[in-house]
Amino acid sequence: MHRWSQLFIPTLREAPADAEVASHKYLVRAGYIRQLAAGLYSYLFLGQRSLNKVMAIVREEMDRIGQEFYLPALHPRELWEASGRWTVMGDNLFRLKDRKGADLCLGMTHEENMTEIARKELRSYKQLPQIWYQIQSKFRDEPRPRSGLLRVRQFMMKDSYSFDIDDAGLEVSYRKHRATYCRIFDRCGLNYLIIEAHSGAMGGSQSEEFMVYTPAGEDQVVSCASCKYAANLEKATSKLEAVQELAPEGDGKPLEVHTPGQKTIEEVARYLGVSPKNKIKTLALMIDGSTGNGAHASTSRGVVVLMRGDHQLNEAKLSTALAGKETRPMQEEEIRQLFKSPAGFLGPLGIDWSKGLDDVAKPILLVDTALQGRANLIAGANKEDYHVKNITPGKDFQPTGYADLRSVATGDPCPNCGSPLRMDTAVEVGHIFKLGYKYAESMNARVLDKNGKEVMPIMGCYGIGIERILTAAIEQSNDENGFWLPPQIAPFEVVVTATNVSDEKIRVTAESIAQSLESAGYDVLLDDRDERPGVKFKDADLVGIPFRVNVGKKVTEDRVEVVQRSTRQSQDVSIAAITDYFRQNLGPGRRT
RNA sequence: CGGGGAGUGGCUCAGCCUGGUAGAGCACCUGGUUCGGGACCAGGGGGUCGGAGGUUCAAAUCCUCUCUCCCCGACCA
Numbered sequence: 001m002h003r004w005s006q007l008f009i010p011t012l013r014e015a016p017a018d019a020e021v022a023s024h025k026y027l028v029r030a031g032y033i034r035q036l037a038a039g040l041y042s043y044l045f046l047g048q049r050s051l052n053k054v055m056a057i058v059r060e061e062m063d064r065i066g067q068e069f070y071l072p073a074l075h076p077r078e079l080w081e082a083s084g085r086w087t088v089m090g091d092n093l094f095r096l097k098d099r100k101g102a103d104l105c106l107g108m109t110h111e112e113n114m115t116e117i118a119r120k121e122l123r124s125y126k127q128l129p130q131i132w133y134q135i136q137s138k139f140r141d142e143p144r145p146r147s148g149l150l151r152v153r154q155f156m157m158k159d160s161y162s163f164d165i166d167d168a169g170l171e172v173s174y175r176k177h178r179a180t181y182c183r184i185f186d187r188c189g190l191n192y193l194i195i196e197a198h199s200g201a202m203g204g205s206q207s208e209e210f211m212v213y214t215p216a217g218e219d220q221v222v223s224c225a226s227c228k229y230a231a232n233l234e235k236a237t238s239k240l241e242a243v244q245e246l247a248p249e250g251d252g253k254p255l256e257v258h259t260p261g262q263k264t265i266e267e268v269a270r271y272l273g274v275s276p277k278n279k280i281k282t283l284a285l286m287i288d289g290s291t292g293n294g295a296h297a298s299t300s301r302g303v304v305v306l307m308r309g310d311h312q313l314n315e316a317k318l319s320t321a322l323a324g325k326e327t328r329p330m331q332e333e334e335i336r337q338l339f340k341s342p343a344g345f346l347g348p349l350g351i352d353w354s355k356g357l358d359d360v361a362k363p364i365l366l367v368d369t370a371l372q373g374r375a376n377l378i379a380g381a382n383k384e385d386y387h388v389k390n391i392t393p394g395k396d397f398q399p400t401g402y403a404d405l406r407s408v409a410t411g412d413p414c415p416n417c418g419s420p421l422r423m424d425t426a427v428e429v430g431h432i433f434k435l436g437y438k439y440a441e442s443m444n445a446r447v448l449d450k451n452g453k454e455v456m457p458i459m460g461c462y463g464i465g466i467e468r469i470l471t472a473a474i475e476q477s478n479d480e481n482g483f484w485l486p487p488q489i490a491p492f493e494v495v496v497t498a499t500n501v502s503d504e505k506i507r508v509t510a511e512s513i514a515q516s517l518e519s520a521g522y523d524v525l526l527d528d529r530d531e532r533p534g535v536k537f538k539d540a541d542l543v544g545i546p547f548r549v550n551v552g553k554k555v556t557e558d559r560v561e562v563v564q565r566s567t568r569q570s571q572d573v574s575i576a577a578i579t580d581y582f583r584q585n586l587g588p589g590r591r592t
Numbered sequence: 593c594g595g596g597g598a599g600u601g602g603c604u605c606a607g608c609c610u611g612g613u614a615g616a617g618c619a620c621c622u623g624g625u626u627c628g629g630g631a632c633c634a635g636g637g638g639g640u641c642g643g644a645g646g647u648u649c650a651a652a653u654c655c656u657c658u659c660u661c662c663c664c665g666a667c668c669a
Binding site: 010012013014015016017018019020035037038091092108109138140142143144146151155156157158159209218219315316326328427428429430431463464465466467468481499500501502503531532533534535536537538539541550552553561 | 593598604605618626627629631660664666668669
């Protein structure tokens with residue numbers, strides 16, 4: 001039996017000054033966590049208890065499809081060299097040296113470690129499929145930890161990895177995870193949705209994210225109210241309405257027009273009396289050369305992006321199109337040097353664009369798919385105060401390539417059904433991802449197939465942020481007095497509040513009610529502190545326990561009050577019927 | 593990393609501009625009165641004012657450097 005009077009539950013009247021989001025404020029105020037440093041938190045009694053419940057659910061569900069491992073958090077450099085990520089991960093990877101001077105790092109994730117095991121141990125297709133998982137601390141030197149437990153440098157992750165002999169097998173493993181994740185998030189009481197995700201620089205493979213709507217989130221989710229379409233902003237697209245093309249002027253060939261002082265899209269469009277939709281937006285960007293040594297060194301490279309005049313560039317999409325390269329806006333001087341054009345009048349004509357990303361000597365020209373098939377557009381003339389009409393992509397200039405680079409905006413038509421799209425912020429609690437052969441390839445994992453031929457196993461990886469489940473649950477359910485958790489993940493299901501412990505009858509009754517609820521298998525916290533009732537009620541409201549039993553003056557009538565935290569509805573229940581009440585409202589006690 | 597803000601008992605903050613004995617509320621300890629929504633009275637403990645250097649007779653306060661934390665932007669569970 002847990003007695004509040006003997007526990008360490010340091011509740012705070014006021015939120016710490018540096019907490020902004022609800023979950024952060026309440027986790028601290030309710031005594032769940034304390035901060036150690038930026039992005040590092042200690043989980044106290046209530047916090048750890050709740051996380052343990054989350055992990056128990058995750059474990060129970062994962063055990064139905066996979067096998068639990070526990071891998072080291074400390075990894076030798078060689079492991080990460082093998083996959084190439086020792087350099088790729090840059091500053092995000094925590095690095096250290098052992099006493100002998102050997103390089104080590106703290107695992108941000110465990111693809112390498114798992115693949116290493118697979119590489120050494122898996123020999124035959126007969127051993128496949130495999131699903132291996134673990135629940136373990138991950139370390140990431142985030143550039144900016146934030147929002148309490150939402151983005152931290154050390155956190156618990158359930159990560160799993162699937163190994164299959166072929167695509168069909170991967171599909172099965174992926175489906176299993178998807179279904180399991182749904183069960184996990186359902187059991188944790190989260191209101192989530194599954195969205196198509198940006199699959200990062202590796203591209204191609206399928207990836208979905210499990211999101212919970214909350215203004216505290218860091219992700220933008222685009223969704224359709226009419227159909228099921230939902231995607232990450234980095235991935236989302238929308239239907240393009242047809243644009244009225246301009247009639248060709250003169251002989252239909254590119255035609256320079258004088259546009260004195262007109263630089264922006266809007267100015268030029270207004271000046272020429274056309275819609276921005278008929279204008280090409282030209283963005284000059286730069287890939288900075290790496291300062292790395294030897295093999296990895298590269299030179300800076302210009303990238304020009306063409307968008308429809310009224311469209312916005314999505315940097316994540318651009319980065320994907322550039323195989324993961326980051327860009328920055330080009331400076332005016334750089335534009336002048338590279339393209340002999342004044343900034344503001346840059347256009348695609350007359351420049352020798354590279355034929356592919358590997359063609360490093362020339363600048364890259366990427367054109368958004370919204371411009372593919374368009375005609376008679378207007379762009380800069382690479383000359384002060386001049387623009388060019390009658391430009392048709394593919395005819396008047398040859399881009400390096402076309403790509404979907406456009407950011408979806410609120411109200412754009414859904415790509416499936418055409419209804420207006422909406423955009424919401426959300427937090428990612430899980431991610432499932434078809435990895436493909438990336439690690440099998442780089443780390444040289446091979447098995448023999450039916451025909452005795454060596455093939456690479458195909459992999460999937462799947463993650464759940466443990467703390468984020470708690471955080472999302474709190475973001476989902478809080479008010480000015482505190483928060484309430486779904487009973488399945490609350491540190492206790494019921495708090496029994498003895499309103500006045502100096503009243504013998506109340507004290508004894510509270511004690512016996514707590515006792516019998518506990519015997520019935522519920523997690524009960526008995527508030528037996530010598531405090532005034534107000535203090536206890538405030539604390540009970542604060543700490544996230546979904547039900548409260550008030551044991552007060554009505555004990556003389558053999559009655560107590562049960563208060564549901566979420567609705568604040570209170571109901572008198574006879575003491576004899578208290579266990580039944582919870583059987584009806586909570587189901588049978590889990591520990592029976 | 594770029595931009596903005598903040599560091600003063602455990603917590604929330606005042607004091608700083610205009611240098612002169614370090615404060616309030618809450619929390620904590622003791623005694624008493626209380627006991628259904630963060631009680632009251634009396635007494636008490638606790639702070640090198642983030643750190644270093646400088647200016648000054650004198651620095652929480654002015655100057656320089658530095659560390660830490662938070663927020664906004666590029667990454668991710």
